[in-house]
Amino acid sequence: MNEIKVSIIVPIYNSEKYLEKCLESLVNQTLSNIEIILVDDCSTDNSKQIYNRYLERYENIVLIKNSVNKGPSESRNLAINISRGKYIGFVDSDDWVDIDMYKTLYNYAISKSCDMVICKMIEVYPNNIEKKIDTKGIEILEDKKDIISKFMKFEILAYSCNKLFKSELFRQNNIVFPNLRFGEDQYTTFITLYKSNKVGFLDEYLYFYNKRENSSTTDKFSLVKLDILKSINMIREFMVEEEIYLSFKYLYQFRYMFVLFGNIIDACIKELTFKEAQNVYIKIIDDFSYNMNDYNLNYQISNKNKIRILIFKKSFYVYYLIYRTIFKNKI
Known part of the structure; x- marks a missing residue:
């Protein structure tokens, strides 16, 4: 029996509007000897009828049906456990990929002996508006310091979907997706990057993120x-645990700051009343203080952002008023 080159893992939950386009892009991959593992996470729409049509036609599709809704992380973990591919890829069921994506990534990984290969991606917005998401122009990374630095500075995206992973990364290091509903890729991508000896980058847009x-x-x-x-x-x-935190503390704080403000604080101020936003502030301020206790010494953070953090710490009310006004003026 021929070796499975790539296992493509697709968690499915109520994605009937997009699932056919996703599956079409996978069953037409130009790479031979792949398996497609679908995980139905208790969909209540017509997703089942759609993927059943593909199960009948394609022998390389494997189906897992969760008995209860487990979320994308646990669905991916279940699929990893039964996957047979030398490499593993992840696709969200509302996205799609270039038909040459896995052939391109796999051939590059084999030719360069990479543990992970990363391609560029295109974000697709309503009305088919597209935005290219660029990473830095790198070809190969082998130095752990460079890998960590580029991840912390967002030069390597945290998404799992635009990457091809050697399956041994997960099995030999017991890596799993954490049971989170938002931001789970961030942790898993960092660990797999850290455990990789060689990471390759392709200057090709192969993944379409819906x-x-x-x-x-x-x-x-x-x-x-x-x-x-x-x-x-x-x-x-x-x-x-790895005894590297102190060496990369300032880079970690740099990432923490942008994750906190970009994903939580700015969204609160744009969308919530002050009272609602303040309730969120109360929930996160201890975590913020724990991670950013000496941010003023951090040379990675600009003076402008240090002032922003200072206002945030001293008076959330003032911070809210300032940035609410800024965001309104940008509309």
Whole structure:
């Protein structure tokens, strides 16, 4: 029996509007010897009828049906456990990929002996508006310091979907996706990067990320988004265990600051009343103080952002008024 080259894992939950386009892009991949693992996470729409048509036609599709809704993280973990591919890829069921994506990534990974290969991606907004998401022009990274630095500075995106991972990364290091509803990729991507000996980058746009309305990344602010702080704190705990935290503390704080403000605080101020936003502030301020206790000494953070943090710490009311005005003027 021929070796499975790539296992493509697709968690499915109520994505009937987009699932056919996703599956079409996968069953038509130009790479041979792949398996497609679908995980139905208790969908209540017509997703089942759609993927059943593909199950009947394609022998390389495997189906897992969750008995209860487990979320994307646990669905991916279940699929990893049964996957047979030398490499693993992840696709969200409302996204799609270039038909040459996995052939391109796999051939590059094999030719360069990479543990992970990363391609560029295109965000697709309603009305088919596209935005190219660029990463820095790198080809190969082998130095752990460079890998950590580029991740912390957002030069390597935290998404799992635009990457091909050697399956041994997960199995030999017991890496799993944490049971979070938002920001789970951040932790897993960092750990797999850290455990990789060689990471390759392709200057090709192969993944199409559907920024649809009412998705977990585009809908209005909810407390679920606080999970991203759990994710980055898990990274800190890992770095402490590996005895590298002190060496990269300022880079970690740099990332923490942008994760906190970009994903939580700015969203609160744009969408919530002061009282609602203040309730969120109360929930996160201890975590902020724990992670940013000496931010004023951090040379990675600009003076402008240090002033921003100072106002945030001293008076959330003043901070809220300032940035509410800024955001309103940008509309």
